[in-house]
Amino acid sequence: MKHAKLIDVADKAGVSISTVSQYLSGRYKYMSKDTKERIRLTIEELNYIPNSIARSLKTDVTKTIGVIVFDMAGYFTSSVLRGIDDYCKKSNYNVIIYNTDYDAEIEKKSINMLKMLRVDGIIIASSGKNNKLLDEENKNGTCIVQVFMEYDDLDISTVLSDYKGSTFNATEYLIKLGHKKIALITQEYEHIPSRQDRILGYEEAMIKNGIALNLNFINIWDRFSDLNKTFDEALKSENSPTAIFSMHSSVTAELLNYCNMNKINVPEDLSIIGFDELPLANLFKTPITVVDQKPYEIGQKAAELVLWKINHKKERENNKVIVSCELKIRESCKSLDK
Incomplete structure (x- = not known):
């Protein structure tokens, strides 16, 4: 089947090739309604499809x-x-x-x-x-x-x-509920300001409310590590946290599974906040409080x-x-x- 060309549209519509090009580029400020409609109907009739590669080479767009x-x-x-x-x-x-x-x-x-x-x-x-x-x-x-x-x-x-502000607000929310031993689970944050901002928001909320920082409550994980080991280290120590703030939705989901497997009741035994919305989080057995990044x-x-x-x-x-x-x-x- 022969494909219609730009010249075919111009000939049938009774206009110049440059006029059709202007129409296709959306540059028809001074083009009459009749001309625009003729070109539109001709394009439909001939099933003309512009050659975007050729146009981009010419216009660099x-x-x-x-x-x-x-x-x-x-x-x-x-x-x-x-x-x-x-x-x-x-x-x-x-x-x-x-x-x-x-x-x-x-x-x-x-x-x-x-x-x-x-x-x-x-x-x-x-x-x-x-x-x-x-x-x-x-x-x-x-x-x-x-x-x-x-x-x-x-x-x-x-x-x-707004990593810093949102982490500050979520941490302060836990503090106002009476929590002082709040653990974070985050990824490596050196040289990554956006992750550093989350740590800063957490630290500033703790300091503002007169709570001493405990670096043992900041747990680092990577995608290749055993999350269960990270959870064990955070929750089975002598000075275990009363709340965990998870900085990644996949970690939050794994944490909930860990709690279920180890018969840790949320929120009776452990409070949890997740960073990032979880699909259908409000329908969980215990609906999860989250920081929604929009x-x-x-x-x-x-x-x-x-x-x-x-x-x-x-x-x-x-x-x-x-x-x-x-x-x-x-x-x-x-x-x-x-």
Whole structure:
């Protein structure tokens, strides 16, 4: 089947090729309604599909945003992606998504592939292991927005949650319930300011309320460690906490499973707050109190920022957008003052 060409649309609509090009580019401010309607009907009749590759080579614009994430199946990330996609569709941009599975080499290949595809901008939740490449691309004029985390060695536009403020509020909520022995379970935070902010929020809440910091209550985990061992170390010591603040949704889910297996009743024996919403958390046997990062809004803000950078390329300043969080109080935290 022969595909219609731009000249075919122009001939049948009785206009010039440049007029059809202007219509396809949305530049028809001075075009009559009759001309616009003729072109639209001709495009439909001929089933004309613009050659986006040829147009991008000519205009250096593809109307495409590349997104790189480490796990698109997760509740939080999928909500961020939905926010990005909805905003981009509304702005007539397409989205290409790459999933890295926390593999830095796949992440590097994804960045290079998006460059080959000539995307107009990139939104990335990076591993922190390709910061030199991202820094070079950013300095060379690629419009890049980093989400979720920031790194000491990467000066780039970011969209982040209010990690410090939200952690402070959640910790103080536990303190007001009478808890003084509050443990954190977090990932390695050296050189990662966004994770450091969570620790700072916790520490500032404790200090403000006159509670001495106990570094033994800050437990570090990584994706390859045995979480049950981390839980054992936190809960089976002589000075065990009365509350645990988990900094990751997957850890919160594993902690709840651990409590169930070890007959630890929540909140009677242990109070729990999770950072990140859990799907259907309000339907659990004990509905879980969480810090909701508002992932859909993060996605919307990231898309808004990358499109702003695309339209203001002469302004090279990096921007930081902070999205507020919400403490959703449910039934997993017990008052010790009763």
